[in-house]
Amino acid sequence: MKLEDIDDVLKQNVSKDCCVRLLAARILHCDDYSKLYESCRNYDEFEKRVLNKECPLNGIYSAISMYGKDRKNHWYRIRELFGDRCFKTASDVGSLLVGNEEFQVLIPNGYGDGTTRVAVFNKADSDFDVNSDYDVAFRIMPDMMNTGLIYMGSLISIHMIAAIQLWMNPVKH
Helix, strand or coil: CCHHHHHHHHHHHCCCCCCHHHHHHHHHCCHHHHHHHHHCCCHHHHHHHHHCCCCCCCHHHHHHHHHCCCHHHHHHHHHHHHHHHEEEEEEECCEEEEECCCCEEEEECCCCCEEEEEEEECHHHHCCCCCCHHHHHHHHHHHHCCCCCCCHHHCEEEEEHHHHHHHHCCCCC
């Protein structure tokens, strides 16, 4: 496909909720994605290859997942990013209880009582690896959830083990 036609192609293929100009600009300014776009015969091939993670996961992947033709499976792609790190827990008083016998904290889930999905990553696992699960999650999850908030739009709460461990085992003076 030709890069000069990108606005028209995106307008025809993504949801009306998508900011086509922003998505087109992101693709044009990212070498990996612009080369992938040019190498595809049509939009359907481009979307399929993006969602197959042929390029680094970033805001472009997020936008195609959220607004592309296969947007009905967006939630499943979010969950796939977490793998076995994600689990469900029952929330009471609109919060997730984290802690031990000595220290506990309630982390608001943003929507009230019910089921909260939680994903736990160990920040130490990410050292010097921008493709680690931790770094990928924190780099693209705000885009995937269409929010800049850490608790990710109330659907998934992500908490760093290092921070939780500090809360649970505070330094004593």
